[in-house]
Amino acid sequence: xxxxxxxxxxxxxxxxxxxxxxxxxxxxxxxxxxxxxxxxxxxxxxxxxxxxxxxxxxxxxxxxxxxxxxxxxxxxxxxxxxxxxxxxxxxxxxxxxxxxxxxxxxxxxxxxxxxxxxxxxxxxxxxxxxxxxxxxxxxxxxxxxxxxxxxxxxxxxxxxxxxxxxxxxxxxxxxxxxxxxxxxxxxxxxxxxxxxxxxxxxxxxxxxxxxxxxxxxxxxxxxxxxxxxxxxxxxxxxxxxxxxxxxxxxxxxxxxxxxxxxxxxxxxxxxxxxxxxxxxxxxxxxxxxxxxxxxxxxxxxxxxxxxxxxxxxxxxxxxxxxxxxxxxxxxxxxxxxxxxx
Ligand SMILES: O=P(O)(O)O[C@@H]1[C@@H](OP(=O)(O)O)[C@H](OP(=O)(O)O)[C@H](O)[C@H](OP(=O)(O)O)[C@H]1OP(=O)(O)O
Ligand SMILES: Nc1ncnc2c1ncn2[C@@H]1O[C@H](COP(=O)(O)OP(=O)(O)OP(=O)(O)O)[C@@H](O)[C@H]1O
Numbered sequence: 001x002x003x004x005x006x007x008x009x010x011x012x013x014x015x016x017x018x019x020x021x022x023x024x025x026x027x028x029x030x031x032x033x034x035x036x037x038x039x040x041x042x043x044x045x046x047x048x049x050x051x052x053x054x055x056x057x058x059x060x061x062x063x064x065x066x067x068x069x070x071x072x073x074x075x076x077x078x079x080x081x082x083x084x085x086x087x088x089x090x091x092x093x094x095x096x097x098x099x100x101x102x103x104x105x106x107x108x109x110x111x112x113x114x115x116x117x118x119x120x121x122x123x124x125x126x127x128x129x130x131x132x133x134x135x136x137x138x139x140x141x142x143x144x145x146x147x148x149x150x151x152x153x154x155x156x157x158x159x160x161x162x163x164x165x166x167x168x169x170x171x172x173x174x175x176x177x178x179x180x181x182x183x184x185x186x187x188x189x190x191x192x193x194x195x196x197x198x199x200x201x202x203x204x205x206x207x208x209x210x211x212x213x214x215x216x217x218x219x220x221x222x223x224x225x226x227x228x229x230x231x232x233x234x235x236x237x238x239x240x241x242x243x244x245x246x247x248x249x250x251x252x253x254x255x256x257x258x259x260x261x262x263x264x265x266x267x268x269x270x271x272x273x274x275x276x277x278x279x280x281x282x283x284x285x286x287x288x289x290x291x292x293x294x295x296x297x298x299x300x301x302x303x304x305x306x307x308x309x310x311x312x313x314x315x316x317x318x319x320x321x322x323x324x325x326x327x328x329x330x331x332x333x334x335x336x337x338x339x340x341x
Contacts, residue, residue, distance in 0.1 A: 010098070011053075011096040012097050012101075013094050013095075013097075015065065015094045015095075016091055016093075016094075017086070018086045018161060019085070019150065022088065024091035024093060028280045028281075029054040031093060031280070032279060035246070035251065037049065039211075041319040043207070045207070048275055048276060050098045050100065050276065052095045052096075052174070054093060055093065055094050055096055056092055056093055057092055057093075057094060064127045065087050066086050098275060100277070104180070105180075105266070106265070107262050107265060108180035108181045109178075109260055109262045110178055112261070113259070114156055114159055115255055115256070116132045116216065116255050116334070117120045117170070117255075120297075120303075122222075122224065124303050128305045128325045128328045129217055129304075130157050130322055131156050133152075133324070133325070136151065137305075138296065141307070154174060155322045157324065158170045159209050160209050164261060168200065171197065172197060174261075175192065181265075184265055192265045192270040195270035195271070197271070198246055203272075204274070205261075205274050205294065208259075213255075215250075219248065220252075223294065224287065224290045225291065226244075228291075240287060249281055249284060249286075252286070252290060254279075256278070258276070258277045260274065260275050260331050261273070262274075
């Protein structure tokens with residue numbers, strides 16, 4: 001995706017990057033229509049998806065857009081991480097997508113990745129970390145410095161928790177990080193916060209997140225490891241294949257999508273709108289990588305929080321805030337916590 005704004009009102013033009021293995025837009029569109037969209041039609045959440053419309057264009061458009069990119073780079077207007085990337089010539093398709101950008105002064109938008117809304121089916125029964133928090137802990141393993149300086153994204157289980165105060169505070173915290181929101185008068189901010197709280201605790205946002213959770217569960221009941229004996233080396237024949245592989249790719253897509261939340265605050269009643277984006281079906285080529293990642297999390301003790309036993313210099317991070325870890329420390333007396341895992 002690149003930062004080109006379409007002249008078509010309230011739509012963005014999404015085009016393919018010129019990098020090896022990038023899925024062409026026509027395939028992204030077909031996969032979305034066949035595999036993803038029906039899941040949300042069933043539950044009446046179609047209006048919560050970023051809409052995709054496939055368009056074709058001539059190679060002259062690609063040349064023009066690439067020239068625009070060169071111009072932006074010459075004047076330092078392009079984000080450094082994207083400098084040098086170009087639009088591919090061999091696929092003359094693009095997607096017009098719902099533009100979720102805010103309208104200055106009238107709305108603000110924030111983006112979250114809900115990630116894994118339920119535990120991995122391969123996690124040990126006594127896990128004290130969810131899949132996302134286990135992976136964060138794993139990724140923090142090599143980082144030097146105090147525990148508090150490490151990266152602990154919010155635990156995704158908070159988003160679908162039965163503790164509605166926790167759900168509400170998660171979203172209002174994200175809202176309060178928005179400059180456009182903070183610039184509003186206090187009465188508008190209160191109105192907007194209440195609307196966001198309602199939307200994600202009793203409204204459509206709640207049912208949308210619950211639907212994603214349900215779909216993640218339904219499409220991957222066994223986990224990528226299935227019944228694989230973990231002590232044994234990976235044999236490619238044992239990776240999920242056929243219908244199970246497709247279902248797994250769908251689950252992994254739903255575990256890595258983005259959610260745009262736009263709040264309009266110029267009306268008498270604040271209006272909240274959430275739409276899911278980045279629902280490009282994951283490639284089958286990723287299955288081996290998912291298998292290896294899951295195996296490392298299980299065997300390394302990252303779900304159980306026992307990684308410290310494997311690497312004595314490591315210790316449990318007090319800064320981490322997994323919902324599962326918090327439940328565990330409430331239920332189990334402190335002196336027993338080390339003995340149970
Ligand atoms: O491994 P995860 O769970 O961190 O997810 C990856 C994402 O990391 P993040 O959401 O930042 O933690 C990662 O996001 P970023 O590139 O870090 O923004 C990708 O979305 C990656 O998918 P793909 O390789 O582009 O198909 C994602 O990989 P998969 O979902 O395919 O495993
Ligand atoms: N529907 C949308 N409305 C508004 N902004 C969007 C929408 N979809 C994506 N964006 C924004 O466009 C930018 C690029 O999108 P995205 O991150 O999906 O592309 P990408 O190919 O992963 O980019 P890169 O890897 O170069 O960072 C991001 O800033 C994202 O927030």
